[in-house]
Amino acid sequence: MQTQQTNNWLHLGISSWTTMASLNLVTLLCFGLVVLVNSYPSFNRHENQWTKLILTHHWPKTLCTMEEVSCQTADKFNYWTIHGLWPDKGQSCxxxxxxNVNDIKDLLPEMENWWPDVLHPGTNEFWKHEWEKHGTCAAVAESLNSENKYFAKALDLYKKVDLDSILKKFNIVPSSKYYSLDNIRSVIGSFYKVKPKIQCVSPSQGEAVQTLGQIEICFDKEYQLVDCVEYEEELPNSIDDLFVFESAQQSEFSICDESMPIYYPPAHEEY
Known part of the structure; x- marks a missing residue:
């Protein structure tokens, strides 16, 4: 009888220990899941249902002129460089x-060539700004869901578009002569079969010529070319978008004026 009672108590003890161990395991698993979920980047999905990506090119010489500073690197970058890859909805998601610059170490040689900060060379602040403002919103797409993927895709699209070569092919080159908006738009539209968004810097008081500054080429979520929408309300396109220009309110990009000639400044032109 005593042996049976001992066995019963032993059985109950083992059962209790097993139950407690199971509960502890479940608790640990739940805790780990919570930590994992909380550590994974979160998004404001309501504000980030984007349908279009805007590959924005800017002309380095124009940026330097807008800032009224001498950009020592402007002569080096005598081609269109990347301003950003922007979802059409959402900011700082x-x-x-x-x-983290370490996440794009393998891309840095290309970044420095095709996505430079012409005003503040040698820093990462421009890329930081573009990632945190636009990349974190683009990241809801699986193909863009890391810092490396985002910047790599922007570089890939930039090289595929090859805007600089196409403009040169059709004799749209930096020059002292002026171009019409229709001329530039027709060249881009006829080659890519989509409508670009072309932006200029408005002339200073007393002048009658606008300066070419920025060209946008748009893609859908499958990275197929689509028309860009020429509305100022679609996405902030002022020069304020660039962190380096946030204190410069005197100039901004706007849709080029159909009725006004466009100046495409040579990179080596003296100020």
Missing amino acids: NRSWHF
Whole structure:
């Protein structure tokens, strides 16, 4: 009888220990899941249902002129460089997902060539700004869901578009002569079979010529070319978007004026 009671108590003890161990395991698993979920980048999906990506090119010489500074690197970058890859909706979608230059170490040689900061060379602040403002919103797409993927895709699209070569092919080159908006738009539209968005810097008071500054080429979520919409309300396109220009309110990009000639400044022109 005593042996049977001992066995019963032993059985109950083992059962209790097993139950407690199981509960502890479940608790640990739940805790780990919570930590994993909380550590994964979160998005404001309501504000980030984008349908279009805007590959924005800017002309380095124009940027330097707008800032009224001498850009020592402007002569080096005598080709169109990347301003950014922007979803058509959403900005700064995850403020906790900070830029880490180590995540794009393999891309840095190309970044420095095709996506330079012409005003503040040698820093990462431009890329940091573009990632945190636009990249974190683009990242809801699986093909863009990391810092490396985002910048790599922008570089890939930039090289495929090859805007600089296409403009040169059709004799749209930096020059002292002027171009019409229709001329530039027709060249881009006829080659890519989509409508670009072409932006200029408005003339200073007393002048009658606008300066070519920025060209946008648009893609859908499958990275097929689509028309860009020429509305100022679609996405902030002022020079304020660039972190380096946030204190410069005197000039901004706007849709080029159909009725006004366009100046496409040579990179080596003296100020």
